[in-house]
Amino acid sequence: MGQRRLRRCSQSHRQEATDHRRRRHRGLSAIEAGFDVFVVTDASGTFNDITRNAAWDRMSAAGVQLVSWFAAASELHRDWRRDVAGLGTLFANHIPDYKNLMDSYSRTSQNR
Template sequence: MTADDGFTYDRLSVDDAIALFVDHQSGLISLVQDYPPGEFKNNVLAFADIAKFFGLPTVLTTSFEDGPNGPMVPEIRQTLPDATYIPRPGQINAWDNEDFVRAIERTGRRQLIIAGVVTDVCVAFPALSAVQDGYQVFVVTDASGTFNEAVRNAALARMASAGVQLMNWFSVACELQRDWRNDIEGLGGLLSTHIPGYRNLMTSYSAAKGVKG
């Protein structure tokens, strides 16, 4: 597709993006089978660190946390203590909760970066609803999980066909950063925390920088 076909590359912007964590709850997490548990937890916390690093307005929401779904994973709240927290009394689609939508509207931002559990419901439903309401929606695929890869792929296809943009947490970080020179140590430190191999790059970089200094 070319520009003549109506395509525009709308990049994530630190000035227009908001991070949304939907239903990363202790009970629901047990349903995630399309990623190994350790890898999935790393991906979710990487997204939380990205929201914190770039200072993005952030909304955390849970559904029926007093029931089997359980409370929000504590590490997310610890990483993002100032995030708006919306415990929904029961709505499955977060977009059906007025407090959740108002929290987004109050930021004045139009780019929604969403991750959640499970991908086919807790992510797909509000993502599709937000697109319908005119928002640009970006789903962090590897910080969202569900029953198996077949369910995940069907959910991602459904969202993509509606205009949702699919990304992983690493590409979200890089698109927000735009230029390594903005803060190579800061972003590099974040990446090395969540990508063991990247730690080697940062070690080499720091060593080389020390020699030059």
């Protein structure tokens, strides 16, 4: 049982390292091909700070733009007038402070 558990842990760490290698390689290859590349940093596939930060440093030095999921969603949406409720709901469901802001705005708007 101990051997099986150790093997699973080892496979898990290999998977994390492989995930970062793949992402780093794809990003660097796309930069070399002339593409603008954005990596969503909080969608990382590793819990190892050293591995993650080394991959981010290398990609950033090569010109990859490192962004959060919030920034990526905002960039993809581009214009708040297109779907205020949809994007607002996405943010409210994942960011408690944003939900509080939306609720406060709704109550204030209703009282006018």
